[in-house]
Amino acid sequence: MPFTLAAPVHSELVIKKSRFLGCVEPVSGREQAVARVDELHAEHPDARHVCWALMAGGHSAANDDGEPSGTAGRPMLEVLRHQELEGVLATVVRYFGGVKLGAGGLVRAYTDAVAQALLGAERVPLIRMQAMRFTVPYAFEGAVRRELDAHGAVLDDVHHGVNVEMNLQVPEDRTDALVQRVDDASQGRAVWL
Incomplete structure (x- = not known):
């Protein structure tokens, strides 16, 4: 049975001076998700990346926003899939701290930011x-x-x-x-x- 979230939930991680602001929130579809990502770009103009993953309407999407391919959006999407979530947007805003994390470090950081947010999220059954x-x-x-x-x-x-x-x-x-x-x-x- 697919689930959605009752409300947005946030997380914050600091890894080697980089700050990762995670958020998972319910959305109705891609249009609302893209609008939310645009809002985050406007709210965090000094952030280096705003990466995101979406599961909505039976469709999925992932965006690395300048991080090396496959190190942010896709791993975040896998966290959502593993939790059987639908109608959910995961975003992570990264403020670069000057220390490169490498591909493995980036994957861990982005998945951990989403997973930490999901720990505090209330999952509700999605009723079609x-x-x-x-x-x-x-x-x-x-x-x-x-x-x-x-x-x-x-x-x-x-x-x-x-x-x-x-x-x-x-x-x-x-x-x-x-x-x-x-x-x-x-x-x-x-x-x-």
Whole structure:
């Protein structure tokens, strides 16, 4: 089961005078991740590198930001994969201390910065949601709303016209049961769109 994070968590390591500021945080996708990395570049203009790794939407990405190829982004990405994380951005801001660490030292520093941040992170199960839409006569709205609540559905939008149209999100594993219960509660008069 994939997990995401409840909130951003930070870490800080100092290795041979270089300072590594790690962060792991939930993101919705690549666009939000790239925007966050741009923010970090702006917040830390004197930093030598802002390396990052992303697992989101079934896709992954890694960026070494000028470090030797494969010594930062990819090792950080492997930490996220090992933890079965999804919708998570890992970043490490490096302030160079004047002492070169070598390829092995860089890999250890970047993975340790991410791993340290993850130690304090609250992992939450990632529940995939399914969008659904249907209409029911007004007389059944109350009963249907109770069924939606019982199945963990989240109402996105409700329109009151000739009938009541409901747009909702429901956990994927509960869609079949919800359809059955809404059909029962509306005496077969729900129209799925």
